[in-house]
Amino acid sequence: MAPSAEAFRDLFMLDPEVAFLNHGSFGAVPRPVFEFQNELRRELEREPVLFLARRLEGRLAKVRESIARYVNAESGDALGLVPNVTTGLNAVARSVELERGDEILLTDHEYGAKRIMWEEVAARAGAKIVVAPLPRPALTEEEIFAVIAGCVTKRTRVLFVSHITSLSALVLPVARLCALARDSGAVSIVDGAHAPGQIDLDLPSIGADVYAGNLHKWVCAPRGSAFVWATPEARSWIRGPVISWDWSWSGADAFQGRFGWSGTFDPTALLSVPAAFRFQREHSWPQVRRRCRRLALATIEALEAEVGAIPLAAPLLRSPQMMAFSIPCADPVRVQKYLWQRHRIEIPGEAFHGLALLRLSVQAYTSEADCERLVNGLHLAVHPGRRPSPG
Numbered sequence: 001m002a003p004s005a006e007a008f009r010d011l012f013m014l015d016p017e018v019a020f021l022n023h024g025s026f027g028a029v030p031r032p033v034f035e036f037q038n039e040l041r042r043e044l045e046r047e048p049v050l051f052l053a054r055r056l057e058g059r060l061a062k063v064r065e066s067i068a069r070y071v072n073a074e075s076g077d078a079l080g081l082v083p084n085v086t087t088g089l090n091a092v093a094r095s096v097e098l099e100r101g102d103e104i105l106l107t108d109h110e111y112g113a114k115r116i117m118w119e120e121v122a123a124r125a126g127a128k129i130v131v132a133p134l135p136r137p138a139l140t141e142e143e144i145f146a147v148i149a150g151c152v153t154k155r156t157r158v159l160f161v162s163h164i165t166s167l168s169a170l171v172l173p174v175a176r177l178c179a180l181a182r183d184s185g186a187v188s189i190v191d192g193a194h195a196p197g198q199i200d201l202d203l204p205s206i207g208a209d210v211y212a213g214n215l216h217k218w219v220c221a222p223r224g225s226a227f228v229w230a231t232p233e234a235r236s237w238i239r240g241p242v243i244s245w246d247w248s249w250s251g252a253d254a255f256q257g258r259f260g261w262s263g264t265f266d267p268t269a270l271l272s273v274p275a276a277f278r279f280q281r282e283h284s285w286p287q288v289r290r291r292c293r294r295l296a297l298a299t300i301e302a303l304e305a306e307v308g309a310i311p312l313a314a315p316l317l318r319s320p321q322m323m324a325f326s327i328p329c330a331d332p333v334r335v336q337k338y339l340w341q342r343h344r345i346e347i348p349g350e351a352f353h354g355l356a357l358l359r360l361s362v363q364a365y366t367s368e369a370d371c372e373r374l375v376n377g378l379h380l381a382v383h384p385g386r387r388p389s390p391g
Contacts, residue, residue: 002284002291005367011283012365019370021347023361024169024194024322027217029276036275037222040268052264059271064256066274067227071213072202077252080228080259081270082241085193086113088212088228091241091259092189093121100126102157105186107132107148107172108353109165114191118160127157134170136353138313141173149180156186163211164194167352169322169359170313171199178207187234194218197280198289198320209234216269218321218363221276224269228259288364292321296362299371300325307378312357324359327382332356335381343377 003011011030014020020028029037044051064076073079082088098104104118108131115129122129132151135143148161159181163174174190181188190208195201197218203211211229215221230238240247240258248254280288300323303309309325311318318324329335335356336349349358360374 002287005365008365017344019345019373021361023363029222030220030279033272033275033279037268037272040271056267063270063273070277073229078229082226082228083224084226085212085214087241088226090117092210092238093117095237095239096158098125098127098157101155102127103130103155104158105130105151105156106160107134109134109168110162111166138170138317145173145176152184156184159186160189162191164319167359168312169319169324170317171319175206203229215273219276221273222269225273289320292362296323302375306375307382322361324357326355326357329356329382338381339377343373345374345377
């Protein structure tokens with residue numbers, strides 16, 4: 001049986017005075033994984049040449065194999081290791097051969113940094129960004145798919161979508177969308193920053209040409225650990241982020257080489273990924289995720305009743321542990337600051353397509369008391385002077 005949220009609090013190093021409801025931004029590392037990484041760092045400092053020049057390559061190969069098992073990839077050879085999804089997707093985006101007039105199709109829920117990335121890539125090639133406006137609120141998978149499919153043209157060269165969108169926390173129908181891209185002759189690239197650890201992954205069944213995932217968020221590995229998975233065809237044209245040692249376009253290890261040595265760096269975050277997998281196995285993580293989802297759904301219902309919050313998606317389209325909702329106010333940043341300053345609640349809030357949006361993250365250490373603090377604090381922020389309903 002999985003430990004309680006209170007017991008998990010002791011396994012993380014978060015400030016006990018803070019209701020930390022923003023795991024989705026940067027994650028949080030469990031104490032055993034943190035200590036495992038620190039031991040690796042001590043080993044690195046004892047003999048840097050031995051660690052980096054003689055042993056690292058073999059160790060990273062084992063990390064790739066462990067990730068491959070976790071996402072059901074055919075082998076570690078299909079994976080490139082990167083410090084984060086942004087680095088990996090930049091390598092991919094700048095490798096796509098685009099011509100003037102080609103179209104890159106995104107949704108209007110994509111992470112802002114990726115929108116900037118594609119705008120720069122498009123500007124250099126003379127290509128065009130096409131944005132599919134997703135329905136708000138999103139009620140069915142079918143309506144999401146129909147909106148995106150309606151934006152595909154004969155000029156669509158790239159279809160880029162998130163598996164789980166960042167601020168809005170929607171689960172998009174990526175397998176259907178990748179099939180659509182394939183039928184249209186477009187390259188499908190999936191931003192999986194928030195999926196590993198929240199959703200059981202079977203990457204080949206998704207059918208993407210490229211899939212990039214973070215491990216420092218919901219897998220709870222140290223920051224600086226992510227991967228790029230690609231089909232054999234895509235591996236033949238992806239350049240990798242940095243030209244350095246091991247760079248090659250031929251040979252069985254060419255793809256790993258192009259994502260290999262980028263210069264001197266601290267590889268201990270990547271080497272700690274198996275420890276994060278082990279931590280979740282040892283703590284009944286499927287039960288943890290189910291408990292987190294129940295708590296998140298109950299909290300959204302309470303926010304609807306007490307605050308007038310409106311969920312951004314129907315329950316089936318919400319990610320398992322991260323859910324977004326709008327609140328009746330004009331300035332979500334002010335509300336976010338109020339929650340932090342007055343109630344020590346850490347939660348992101350932004351203006352989003354005319355909505356005041358907040359995003360709730362529920363992780364193993366999140367307690368019912370944390371979520372009740374959010375409901376009460378938001379009630380005071382949005383309805384000052386009106387007493388909340390008795391619990």
